[in-house]
Amino acid sequence: MSAPVVRAEGLDLTFATGDGSVHALSDVSLDIGRGEFVSFIGPSGCGKTTFLRCVAGLETPTGGTLEVNGMSPDAARQARAYGYVFQAAGLYPWRTIAGNVALPLEIMGFAKADRRQRVEEALALVDLGGFAGKFPWQLSGGMQQRASIARALAFDADILLMDEPFGALDEIVRDRLNEELLALWARTGKTMLFVTHSIPEAVYLSTKIVVMSPRPGRISDVIESPLPAERPLDIRDSAEFIAVAHRVREGLRAGMEAL
Amino acid sequence: MSDAPLSAPSGGIGRSARVAAVARGMGHRAGPVVAVVAVLVAIWYAACLPMNVGNTLLQAERAGAVVTPEGPAARRQMGSVALMAANPSLLPGAWSLERPRLPAPHQVAVALWDGVAGQSVTSARSLVYHAWVTLSATLLGFAIGTGLGILLAVGIVHSRVMEMSVMPWAIVSQTVPIIAIAPMIIVVLYSVGVQGIVPKAVISAYLSFFPVVVGMVTGFRSPDAMQLDLLRTYAATRAQIFGKLRLPASLPYLFASLKIGVAASLVGAIVAELPTGAQAGLGARLLAGSYYGQNIQIWAALFAAALLAAGLVGLIGLVERGLLARMGMGQ
Numbered sequence: 001m002s003a004p005v006v007r008a009e010g011l012d013l014t015f016a017t018g019d020g021s022v023h024a025l026s027d028v029s030l031d032i033g034r035g036e037f038v039s040f041i042g043p044s045g046c047g048k049t050t051f052l053r054c055v056a057g058l059e060t061p062t063g064g065t066l067e068v069n070g071m072s073p074d075a076a077r078q079a080r081a082y083g084y085v086f087q088a089a090g091l092y093p094w095r096t097i098a099g100n101v102a103l104p105l106e107i108m109g110f111a112k113a114d115r116r117q118r119v120e121e122a123l124a125l126v127d128l129g130g131f132a133g134k135f136p137w138q139l140s141g142g143m144q145q146r147a148s149i150a151r152a153l154a155f156d157a158d159i160l161l162m163d164e165p166f167g168a169l170d171e172i173v174r175d176r177l178n179e180e181l182l183a184l185w186a187r188t189g190k191t192m193l194f195v196t197h198s199i200p201e202a203v204y205l206s207t208k209i210v211v212m213s214p215r216p217g218r219i220s221d222v223i224e225s226p227l228p229a230e231r232p233l234d235i236r237d238s239a240e241f242i243a244v245a246h247r248v249r250e251g252l253r254a255g256m257e258a259l
Numbered sequence: 260m261s262d263a264p265l266s267a268p269s270g271g272i273g274r275s276a277r278v279a280a281v282a283r284g285m286g287h288r289a290g291p292v293v294a295v296v297a298v299l300v301a302i303w304y305a306a307c308l309p310m311n312v313g314n315t316l317l318q319a320e321r322a323g324a325v326v327t328p329e330g331p332a333a334r335r336q337m338g339s340v341a342l343m344a345a346n347p348s349l350l351p352g353a354w355s356l357e358r359p360r361l362p363a364p365h366q367v368a369v370a371l372w373d374g375v376a377g378q379s380v381t382s383a384r385s386l387v388y389h390a391w392v393t394l395s396a397t398l399l400g401f402a403i404g405t406g407l408g409i410l411l412a413v414g415i416v417h418s419r420v421m422e423m424s425v426m427p428w429a430i431v432s433q434t435v436p437i438i439a440i441a442p443m444i445i446v447v448l449y450s451v452g453v454q455g456i457v458p459k460a461v462i463s464a465y466l467s468f469f470p471v472v473v474g475m476v477t478g479f480r481s482p483d484a485m486q487l488d489l490l491r492t493y494a495a496t497r498a499q500i501f502g503k504l505r506l507p508a509s510l511p512y513l514f515a516s517l518k519i520g521v522a523a524s525l526v527g528a529i530v531a532e533l534p535t536g537a538q539a540g541l542g543a544r545l546l547a548g549s550y551y552g553q554n555i556q557i558w559a560a561l562f563a564a565a566l567l568a569a570g571l572v573g574l575i576g577l578v579e580r581g582l583l584a585r586m587g588m589g590q
Contacts, residue, residue, distance in 0.1 A: 094586040135587035
């Protein structure tokens with residue numbers, strides 16, 4: 001196996017707040033290989049988002065080591081190692097969809113012709129080719145989130161960090177976007193780190209499921225998915241799928257009982 | 260004849276429905292506005308009667324009319340209402356006095372029209388001339404105040420030290436009555452050789468920078484934490500964060516500030532004309548009117564100032580609508 005894309009070793013993070021300190025991450029060790037699709041699941045306060053933010057260099061761990069592409073998270077960010085998708089699309093209302101996707105490219109100093117081509121490719125990847133000239137308010141919530149994924153893909157980073165990207169969408173839209181995300185992952189071969197609080201979503205998408213539990217935030221189980229790479233939506237009714245989902249649920253329950 | 264009762268009502272219904280639709284459309288907008296204006300004008304006309312009754316009876320007596328009671332000395336002992344009740348037929352004279360305490364609306368309208376359209380625009384009697392004098396100082400002061408306000412807001416958003424050292428002074432500056440500080444600013448500037456339009460513009464800027472600072476600080480800070488995190492993941496510089504996010508996000512706040520700021524600028528320019536005995540400008544017109552007891556002139560100048568302010572605010576509103584629509588933010 002090649003060197004891991006993300007390597008965490010005994011990661012610790014304590015937030016100092018007004019009424020005492022919060023132990024957000026405790027002794028988190030995890031290796032993520034190239035091209036894996038890793039979901040982080042757990043109740044709120046389990047540190048799944050915090051871990052993602054540490055990988056992105058948005059939070060600084062108070063202990064342990066964390067490497068992204070063999071570099072510190074800050075260096076990895078400077079090297080444009082990852083694209084980040086937030087829970088809300090966060091598109092700029094004053095920019096068209098194409099303008100929003102071009103935003104990281106402008107900041108990173110891509111040439112204008114290159115920008116136009118990359119925007120076109122990124123929008124095609126999320127099936128928004130015909131909406132380049134539209135403003136965000138003219139698109140549905142699901143389409144806005146797809147545009148924000150295109151924005152994260154535009155500069156072709158190897159890693160995609162997604163923090164509950166479909167959490168605010170309804171079940172039907174979410175199913176379709178999950179299917180599209182898998183197709184996108186298969187086509188691009190990117191390494192995915194995906195935070196969710198939905199068990200079916202985690203099982204359906206992932207090659208590896210990291211179950212986390214709160215107070216302090218820690219990993220309670222890591223499940224390598226036995227599901228095949230090709231996953232139609234109805235795989236969710238298969239015995240294998242249900243078995244994995246059951247193990248995730250057991251892991252979540254064990255984490256809660258340990259409190 | 261037999262089908263007339265049938266066709267006539269149907270035609271009538273069609274027409275009345277259309278009329279009703281038009282009336283509803285008007286009724287939602289113009290109707291209440293017109294009604295409010297009508298009520299205000301009526302109150303104004305009514306208020307002229309008690310305000311001007313003494314003067315009215317004096318004029319009438321001099322012109323040979325019979326006034327009860329006779330003689331100004333006797334009337335001075337009575338209240339306005341009693342005088343009005345004693346001389347009902349003479350009351351309409353209160354709306355056409357040459358030097359009323361409170362001029363009637365039509366007198367002000369005539370003076371305003373005469374001042375705007377009836378004079379050469381270079382004449383000292385022209386309200387256009389005086390309005391231009393004030394407007395030029397207003398616009399210069401507004402430009403200075405807006406520029407200064409935006410600069411201060413940029414500094415305050417980017418520097419904690421600047422926020423703690425500038426913001427309290429900006430707030431204190433607005434608690435000092437402008438009428439007290441305006442003469443001092445003019446005297447100080449005069450002593451260093453600055454006069455003419457600049458001192459007026461400085462006072463104008465003094466009033467208009469504050470709403471711009473407050474509005475723009477809020478506007479520059481309007482992007483939420485997620486938006487800022489997103490730009491951090493791109494390793495954006497502070498200048499890029501400002502140019503790509505904070506500045507465009509602040510535009511709706513800017514226009515709200517500009518509307519308050521431009522009205523404050525006009526007030527500043529008028530106030531600046533008062534303590535200096537300025538020869539020209541709407542402030543000078545107000546002052547001259549009060550020296551010579553020309554209340555009609557005062558009211559005409561007041562309305563000219565109000566119309567000017569409304570025009571400036573409306574102009575900013577137009578620019579706002581056009582710009583925000585072009586940016587995709589117009590609703």
